[in-house]
Amino acid sequence: MRLNGATAVVQGFGNVGSIAALELHNMGVKVIAVSDHTGALYRPRGLDIPQLIRHAALQGSLEGYSNEVALDPAEILSIPCDVLVPAAVERVIDAQIAANLRCRILAEGANGPTTPEADRILEGRQKEIFVIPDILCNSxxxxxxxxxxxxxxxxxxxxxxxxxxxxxxxxxxxxxxxxxxxxxxxxxxxxxxxxxxxxxxxxxxxxxxxxx
The missing domain is CATH 1.10.20 (Histone, subunit A)
Known part of the structure; x- marks a missing residue:
């Protein structure tokens, strides 16, 4: 995969998610969507991650950043992208979401973000989606x-x-x-x-x- 021009979505913007987003951004990957417990942001041509990190540091969250790029947090995991990073809480990817994922790489930043039922679906989709499991990805x-x-x-x-x-x-x-x-x-x-x-x-x- 060519990093320059690839796209990424990061769920969670804490210690793991914000740094993952920044590292991807620094590698030339367009981070098109991020979220935290206050909401989600989506911009197809890429978000300004350093600016978002400064905003979150001052405000304590993504809340209040911009209404123009606001997104329903429930939609963030199904956005088409090259790299999806669930970096919030456990068990956010259930069987239904796993069947509808539209990413090429699933990099599990959170502990146990995938349910056992979803895992069986991902195992069947391993030719489409490369899973970096939490035991390796966030170690x-x-x-x-x-x-x-x-x-x-x-x-x-x-x-x-x-x-x-x-x-x-x-x-x-x-x-x-x-x-x-x-x-x-x-x-x-x-x-x-x-x-x-x-x-x-x-x-x-x-x-x-x-x-x-």
Whole structure:
């Protein structure tokens, strides 16, 4: 996918959604719709994300930004786009919404945004929609929390650039493993990610002698 000119929709404009929108914007992706608990905004030629972030920082939400680009929040998940980022709350994508999604990539920024019923539909649509499951997509925060713990133990603190470099190294490696497992065994991406995670935990427990 060519990022320059691609489109994105971000549901949720908090710590995850606003930064996801800004990163996409900085990569050349047109963020055409965003929402938070106060409403939704939609502009087909792209929203001014830095301006929206400044507005949200001053006002505490997207409320009051502009009536001209206001949208019914219930419609945001069904807008045609290249990248859809549900980054608000869990279980927002049910079976009906999953059947009507019109995105190429579903990047789950929130924890558990997809219901089990919707997941079965997405598994059947995996040739149309590439799902980056929450266990992989939003794990950057947990990775960096682990780095913080390591640094505290050693009393050796890294610069921001080093933290970001190591974080991307971990995430890129994890993504490649999930993709290889998915393709190699013809698995849904979520199944591949969960299988790898469970196997890693099992292996660690066996190494520590917690199980016979």
């Amino acid at each position: 950057g925060g947990v990775v960096v929390s682990y780095f913080e713990w390591m640094q505290d133990l050693q009393r050796l603190f890294w610069e921001e650039e080093e933290v970001i470099r190591r974080e991307y190294q971990v995430l890129d490696r994890a993504f490649e493993r999930v993709l290889a497992r998915s393709k190699g065994e013809n698995l849904f991406n979520r199944t591949a990610a969960m299988a790898i995670g469970v196997e890693r935990v099992r292996g660690a427990k066996e190494t520590r002698g917690l199980f016979p």
